[in-house]
Amino acid sequence: MSNYKIETKCVQGGYTPGNGEPRQIPIIQSTTFKYATSEYMGKLFDLEASGYFYSRLQNPTCDSVAAKICEMEGGTAAMLTSSGQAASFYSVFNIATCGDHVVASSAIYGGTYNLFAVTMKKMGIDFTFVSPDCTEEELNAAFRPNTKAVFGETIANPALIVLDIEKFANAAHAHGVPLIIDNTFATPVNCRPFEWGADIVTHSTTKYMDGHGAAVGGCIVDSGKFDWMAHKEKFPGLCTPDDSYHGITYAEKFGIEGAYITKATAQLMRDFGSTPSPYSAFLLNLGLESLHVRMKRHCENAQAVAEYLEKHPKISWVNYAGLPSNKYYETAKKYMPNGTCGVISFGVKGGREGAELMMKNLKLAAIETHVADARTCCLHPANATHRQMNEEELIAAGVPGDLIRYSCGIENAEDLIADLEQALAQI
Numbered sequence: 001m002s003n004y005k006i007e008t009k010c011v012q013g014g015y016t017p018g019n020g021e022p023r024q025i026p027i028i029q030s031t032t033f034k035y036a037t038s039e040y041m042g043k044l045f046d047l048e049a050s051g052y053f054y055s056r057l058q059n060p061t062c063d064s065v066a067a068k069i070c071e072m073e074g075g076t077a078a079m080l081t082s083s084g085q086a087a088s089f090y091s092v093f094n095i096a097t098c099g100d101h102v103v104a105s106s107a108i109y110g111g112t113y114n115l116f117a118v119t120m121k122k123m124g125i126d127f128t129f130v131s132p133d134c135t136e137e138e139l140n141a142a143f144r145p146n147t148k149a150v151f152g153e154t155i156a157n158p159a160l161i162v163l164d165i166e167k168f169a170n171a172a173h174a175h176g177v178p179l180i181i182d183n184t185f186a187t188p189v190n191c192r193p194f195e196w197g198a199d200i201v202t203h204s205t206t207k208y209m210d211g212h213g214a215a216v217g218g219c220i221v222d223s224g225k226f227d228w229m230a231h232k233e234k235f236p237g238l239c240t241p242d243d244s245y246h247g248i249t250y251a252e253k254f255g256i257e258g259a260y261i262t263k264a265t266a267q268l269m270r271d272f273g274s275t276p277s278p279y280s281a282f283l284l285n286l287g288l289e290s291l292h293v294r295m296k297r298h299c300e301n302a303q304a305v306a307e308y309l310e311k312h313p314k315i316s317w318v319n320y321a322g323l324p325s326n327k328y329y330e331t332a333k334k335y336m337p338n339g340t341c342g343v344i345s346f347g348v349k350g351g352r353e354g355a356e357l358m359m360k361n362l363k364l365a366a367i368e369t370h371v372a373d374a375r376t377c378c379l380h381p382a383n384a385t386h387r388q389m390n391e392e393e394l395i396a397a398g399v400p401g402d403l404i405r406y407s408c409g410i411e412n413a414e415d416l417i418a419d420l421e422q423a424l425a426q427i
């Protein structure tokens, strides 16, 4: 599949049936797998032989879908997780532990920020958050001798800041650590971070990849390019024997292409068990089959809506990287020449009350915490996800009181604009 274009990989990647086998990925709804001898079973447990034994670790349906996302991103190994949060957690915890440090962009999903700044902090891992717009000097100054990774988001949810991936990759590599990129909003259809130097990619597949609001899920993909052994002293978990797996050294046994994901499966999935159900993986695959078609429409609709809103007298500001007036327009053009995503944000004149009134009048755009769905939805963060913050805190968080996050679905753009038009006419 590796020579095919992204559209072909979306439809046919990850699974090629043999003679007389099902055309669609079979749902292997089985927790366990049968073997003839316990000797063979022993080899599976030692990671000496390959084969399935328990679906908490690996399942054929989930593996086929992970293989598809792996091909789409251009990686060498991938795993599904039960949520995007689990993917973010594993991606870092696989290489950083108590006493370690991670550099992260401050423009990341709120759930990821909390995971890092509160929960993983309690586990003894320190995070330094840097502005995505920082200079190279400021970025380099954030590193410490115990830094193990750099983390950022292609297009930050909900700030919609576009990351300069190369700047972050260069700094990470200069300090001998990998760059992990959450590529949820761009999807591999619009951006493939490995082509710009990222080493690991994570996803909340709950968003565009599923695309139909049907199944929560996540994914981690390894580019197979980061040389763990060259930085042995930083990554003992990958480069020294794992006593919990009979002394296997992942980086030796599974090489540069397979070590990271094998370790994440063998240790983290074994111990934490955030595994998706085969049925959820099947639903995710249905979404992936049309991802390239949907992303194009999401972007076209968002562009049309953003251009319409920018000219509207009742709108005070619009944030969408597809607008030439946007601060990240050039960065977006470089990393995502075919479009960014379908999510825009804007402010209504009349502040919070204006925002509330307008949203109440929308007929097509449903009020939801969800984003990146086939159906248009919107959220007023100041009254929902960021409700506990006062006006100053909201501004510091980049989420002013008048901000509406509007996630363009794949409906007809003229209908969406007419819906906005009538809602704005009432305020």
Ligand SMILES: *Cc1c(COP(=O)(O)O)cnc(C)c1O
Pocket: 083, 084, 085, 086, 088, 109, 111, 112, 153, 157, 182, 184, 185, 203, 204, 205, 206, 207, 216, 217, 218
């Ligand atoms: C939603 C989201 C997550 C968390 O994913 P879940 O599937 O909800 O656990 C992580 N990153 C980004 C960018 C997201 O939008």
